[in-house]
Amino acid sequence: xxxxxxxxxxxxxxxxxxxxxxxxxxxxxxxxxxxxxxxxxxxxxxxxxxxxxxxxxxxxxxxxxxxxxxxxxxxxxxxxxxxxxxxxxxxxxxxxxxxxxxxxxxxxxxxxxxxxxxxxxxxxxxxxxxxxxxxxxxxxxxxxxxxxxxxxxxxxxxxxxxxxxxxxxxxxxxxxxxxxxxxxxxxxxxxxxxxxxxxxxxxxxxxxxxxxxxxxxxxxxxxxxxxxxxxxxxxxxxxxxxxxxxxxxxxxxxxxxxxxxxxxxxxxxxxxxxxxxxxxxxxxxxxxxxxxxxxxxxxxxxxxxxxxxxxxxxxxxxxxxxxxxxxxxxxxxxxxxxxxxxxxxxxxxxxxxxxxxxxxxxxxxxxxxxxxxxxxxxxxxxxxxxxxxxxxxxxx
Amino acid sequence: xxxxxxxxxxxxxxxxxxxxxxxxxxxxxxxxxxxxxxxxxxxxxxxxxxxxxxxxxxxxxxxxxxxxxxxxxxxxxxxxxxxxxxxxxxxxxxxxxxxxxxxxxxxxxxxxxxxxxxxxxxxxxxxxxxxxxxxxxxxxxxxxxxxxxxxxxxxxxxxxxxxxxxxxxxxxxxxxxxxxxxxxxxxxxxxxxxxxxxxxxxxxxxxxxxxxxxxxxxxxxxxxxxxxxxxxxxxxxxxxxxxxxxxxxxxxxxxxxxxxxxxxxxxxxxxxxxxxxxxxxxxxxxxxxxxxxxxxxxxxxxxxxxxxxxxxxxxxxxxxxxxxxxxxxxxxxxxxxxxxxxxxxxxxxxxxxxxxxxxxxxxxxxxxxxxxxxxxxxxxxxxxxxxxxxxxxxxx
Numbered sequence: 194x195x196x197x198x199x200x201x202x203x204x205x206x207x208x209x210x211x212x213x214x215x216x217x218x219x220x221x222x223x224x225x226x227x228x229x230x231x232x233x234x235x236x237x238x239x240x241x242x243x244x245x246x247x248x249x250x251x252x253x254x255x256x257x258x259x260x261x262x263x264x265x266x267x268x269x270x271x272x273x274x275x276x277x278x279x280x281x282x283x284x285x286x287x288x289x290x291x292x293x294x295x296x297x298x299x300x301x302x303x304x305x306x307x308x309x310x311x312x313x314x315x316x317x318x319x320x321x322x323x324x325x326x327x328x329x330x331x332x333x334x335x336x337x338x339x340x341x342x343x344x345x346x347x348x349x350x351x352x353x354x355x356x357x358x359x360x361x362x363x364x365x366x367x368x369x370x371x372x373x374x375x376x377x378x379x380x381x382x383x384x385x386x387x388x389x390x391x392x393x394x395x396x397x398x399x400x401x402x403x404x405x406x407x408x409x410x411x412x413x414x415x416x417x418x419x420x421x422x423x424x425x426x427x428x429x430x431x432x433x434x435x436x437x438x439x440x441x442x443x444x445x446x447x448x449x450x451x452x453x454x455x456x457x458x459x460x461x462x463x464x465x466x467x468x469x470x471x472x473x474x475x476x477x478x479x480x481x482x483x484x485x486x487x488x489x490x491x492x493x494x495x496x497x498x499x500x501x502x503x504x505x506x507x508x509x510x511x512x513x514x515x516x517x518x519x520x521x522x523x524x525x526x527x528x529x530x531x532x533x534x535x536x537x538x539x540x541x542x543x544x545x546x547x548x549x550x551x552x553x554x555x556x557x558x559x560x561x562x563x564x565x566x567x568x569x570x571x572x573x574x575x576x577x578x579x580x581x582x583x584x585x586x587x588x589x
Numbered sequence: 590x591x592x593x594x595x596x597x598x599x600x601x602x603x604x605x606x607x608x609x610x611x612x613x614x615x616x617x618x619x620x621x622x623x624x625x626x627x628x629x630x631x632x633x634x635x636x637x638x639x640x641x642x643x644x645x646x647x648x649x650x651x652x653x654x655x656x657x658x659x660x661x662x663x664x665x666x667x668x669x670x671x672x673x674x675x676x677x678x679x680x681x682x683x684x685x686x687x688x689x690x691x692x693x694x695x696x697x698x699x700x701x702x703x704x705x706x707x708x709x710x711x712x713x714x715x716x717x718x719x720x721x722x723x724x725x726x727x728x729x730x731x732x733x734x735x736x737x738x739x740x741x742x743x744x745x746x747x748x749x750x751x752x753x754x755x756x757x758x759x760x761x762x763x764x765x766x767x768x769x770x771x772x773x774x775x776x777x778x779x780x781x782x783x784x785x786x787x788x789x790x791x792x793x794x795x796x797x798x799x800x801x802x803x804x805x806x807x808x809x810x811x812x813x814x815x816x817x818x819x820x821x822x823x824x825x826x827x828x829x830x831x832x833x834x835x836x837x838x839x840x841x842x843x844x845x846x847x848x849x850x851x852x853x854x855x856x857x858x859x860x861x862x863x864x865x866x867x868x869x870x871x872x873x874x875x876x877x878x879x880x881x882x883x884x885x886x887x888x889x890x891x892x893x894x895x896x897x898x899x900x901x902x903x904x905x906x907x908x909x910x911x912x913x914x915x916x917x918x919x920x921x922x923x924x925x926x927x928x929x930x931x932x933x934x935x936x937x938x939x940x941x942x943x944x945x946x947x948x949x950x951x952x953x954x955x956x957x958x959x960x961x962x963x964x965x966x967x968x969x970x971x972x973x974x975x976x977x978x979x980x981x982x983x984x985x
Contacts, residue, residue, distance in 0.1 A: 218614070218617060221614060221637070221930075222925070222926055222927045222928055222941075223915075223926065223928060224928045224930050240639060241617070241637075243636060474922060474923055474946075483919065488915075488916050488919050489916060489919055489920035491919065491922075492922040492923065494922070496892065496893065497892065519619075519884075520884050520885060523879065523884050523885055523887065524885035526870060526887075526888040526890070527870055527888065529618070530618055530619065531618045532618055532619060532620045534617075534620050545618075550870075
């Protein structure tokens, strides 16, 4: 049975961060009833969700109870209790993406094994169970060492150049990936419905700075048609091989020799898709809703070239957020500010993002510079780190 | 003092209908705290406003109490108690648009006198106080007879062709306007800030059907550059002459002889500006916020040609709203559905709108036809007219 948004069907969302917030915003125009679970009573979704429940996403009983009265259940963060999702699915709740796929993606080790098994191009790798085992792979260095579960926003990933770096390595099940000669990092957001309809967004390009948080994104990515087609083919293979239902973010490397390799995937909306709100016909958030509500997918076509800048808490400030330069940034044409309703700023906390659209690339990049220079999140108070607002962000 | 959105300043809004709802949606990305007053506990803003108060918009004491703790107060409907607004202004609340302008616009008679006094081109007219006085103006017929206060959505307006029509006339202070030979009806949305910054949107064209509710809107209007410039000049004169702060909707006639005349104005966001959400760089709702929060105005530039269709309750159905054809309409590219969260449908009730964008005009109009044919608001229940949800819509 197709479940139409007009029936006031209830959508449950595990996670109440900014991704959930923007998902709710996209659902408002369909009169969608949303019920959100998050451990943080001050999470960005708190005031926007039709119903907001405070509780653990990883606790079996909490998730089961939360999901009892929803028609469809989805996620905005992958660190959730998948046993509960499987049991809810057995009880008749539609769970998209499917729990077994979320479980596979939760662990970077099973992700990598899936790629290998299904001929999805990815970097060479070995799995390790603990720090000691790394000794067996000295010949494999330099490599990237990634913890299997629980890493986010650059945490849980280190580079191992030589044996000396083993001190810093994780003493936990991990992946050791051959260091790739990266020309560009790109990302493709792709959606698939239960009927097998698939639509991919044009690839965007990620430009990183030192702290390993995304500095800005450029859409469309400056890549050849061949690379663009190969990336889309890989993303399409991925969702089809998984029989995925929902929205999948696919982070890819373009190597200096022109190969396209999957880095990581996330079974949800993604930081690299934020600019679709203004730059594409359909936003990634509406597309996610369409996919999980069994509606037709929307056009992913580009309307205007764009860039996206994360608005991060400035170093040295913790406390009630104050936004400097908002007015100046709003004075520029084609600049869209999205604040996430977070009360407390902390160094590098994602407080919002800014999308910039411009047909002219030079002007686009000038505005990126202006926004990054001008918009600052600080705190005017001299306040100790807040302990009530939990930071469990996962939308890298 | 400039009041920045980042200070969690509180915006009060009189009226909680769809215009208020879309205003709140535009404010979410600025972390704006909104407090809304509406007589209807089920008004479209009920779940989206940070604070929602049920009460009369025309009661002095209710409005005064409501406005005590807001920094800025604005409206989404003009039928409000302006005495209360004036007193709140004296108490230091910023009230935009200014109460005396709202009062002038509330009455179509004082609107017309303002146009005459400030050389704003408009149709010839006389003011009448009651039905009897119409007898003096038989020579002036055919004319349009408009009640001074309280008309909306085509109500309060009738055509008087001859003396025989006087039966149907309003026995209340009214305007009698010379019938104009209309070539086109167009609308311009224009904003002005306290600093005197003015920005107008490109004119859109209104296509009416019999019931005198807007059938669809086309943007930009198919008018000559001369007419477009003249319309923008008139709109600009209007806001400057009034020293208006906020967003003004200006409905104009283009006559068969090529003259541009002001029909009516509204001191708020307007049905004829809905397509700016997708079709222009800045939506009318964000522009309204920018104007009343003393931020720089956004670009009004067109991104894509568009059409807008109101989604009205079907004749013959009153009860819990059910939307037919949602899925089919979502299957078309560049089609944006906006439902207003109204539970109860009634014949011709505005339940939502659909914006369609397309570079190709022929395809645009085909999609308009498709949407109008396909999307229907009915009720599956056999229910008597609902009496709890008040219908006081005023966004014509």
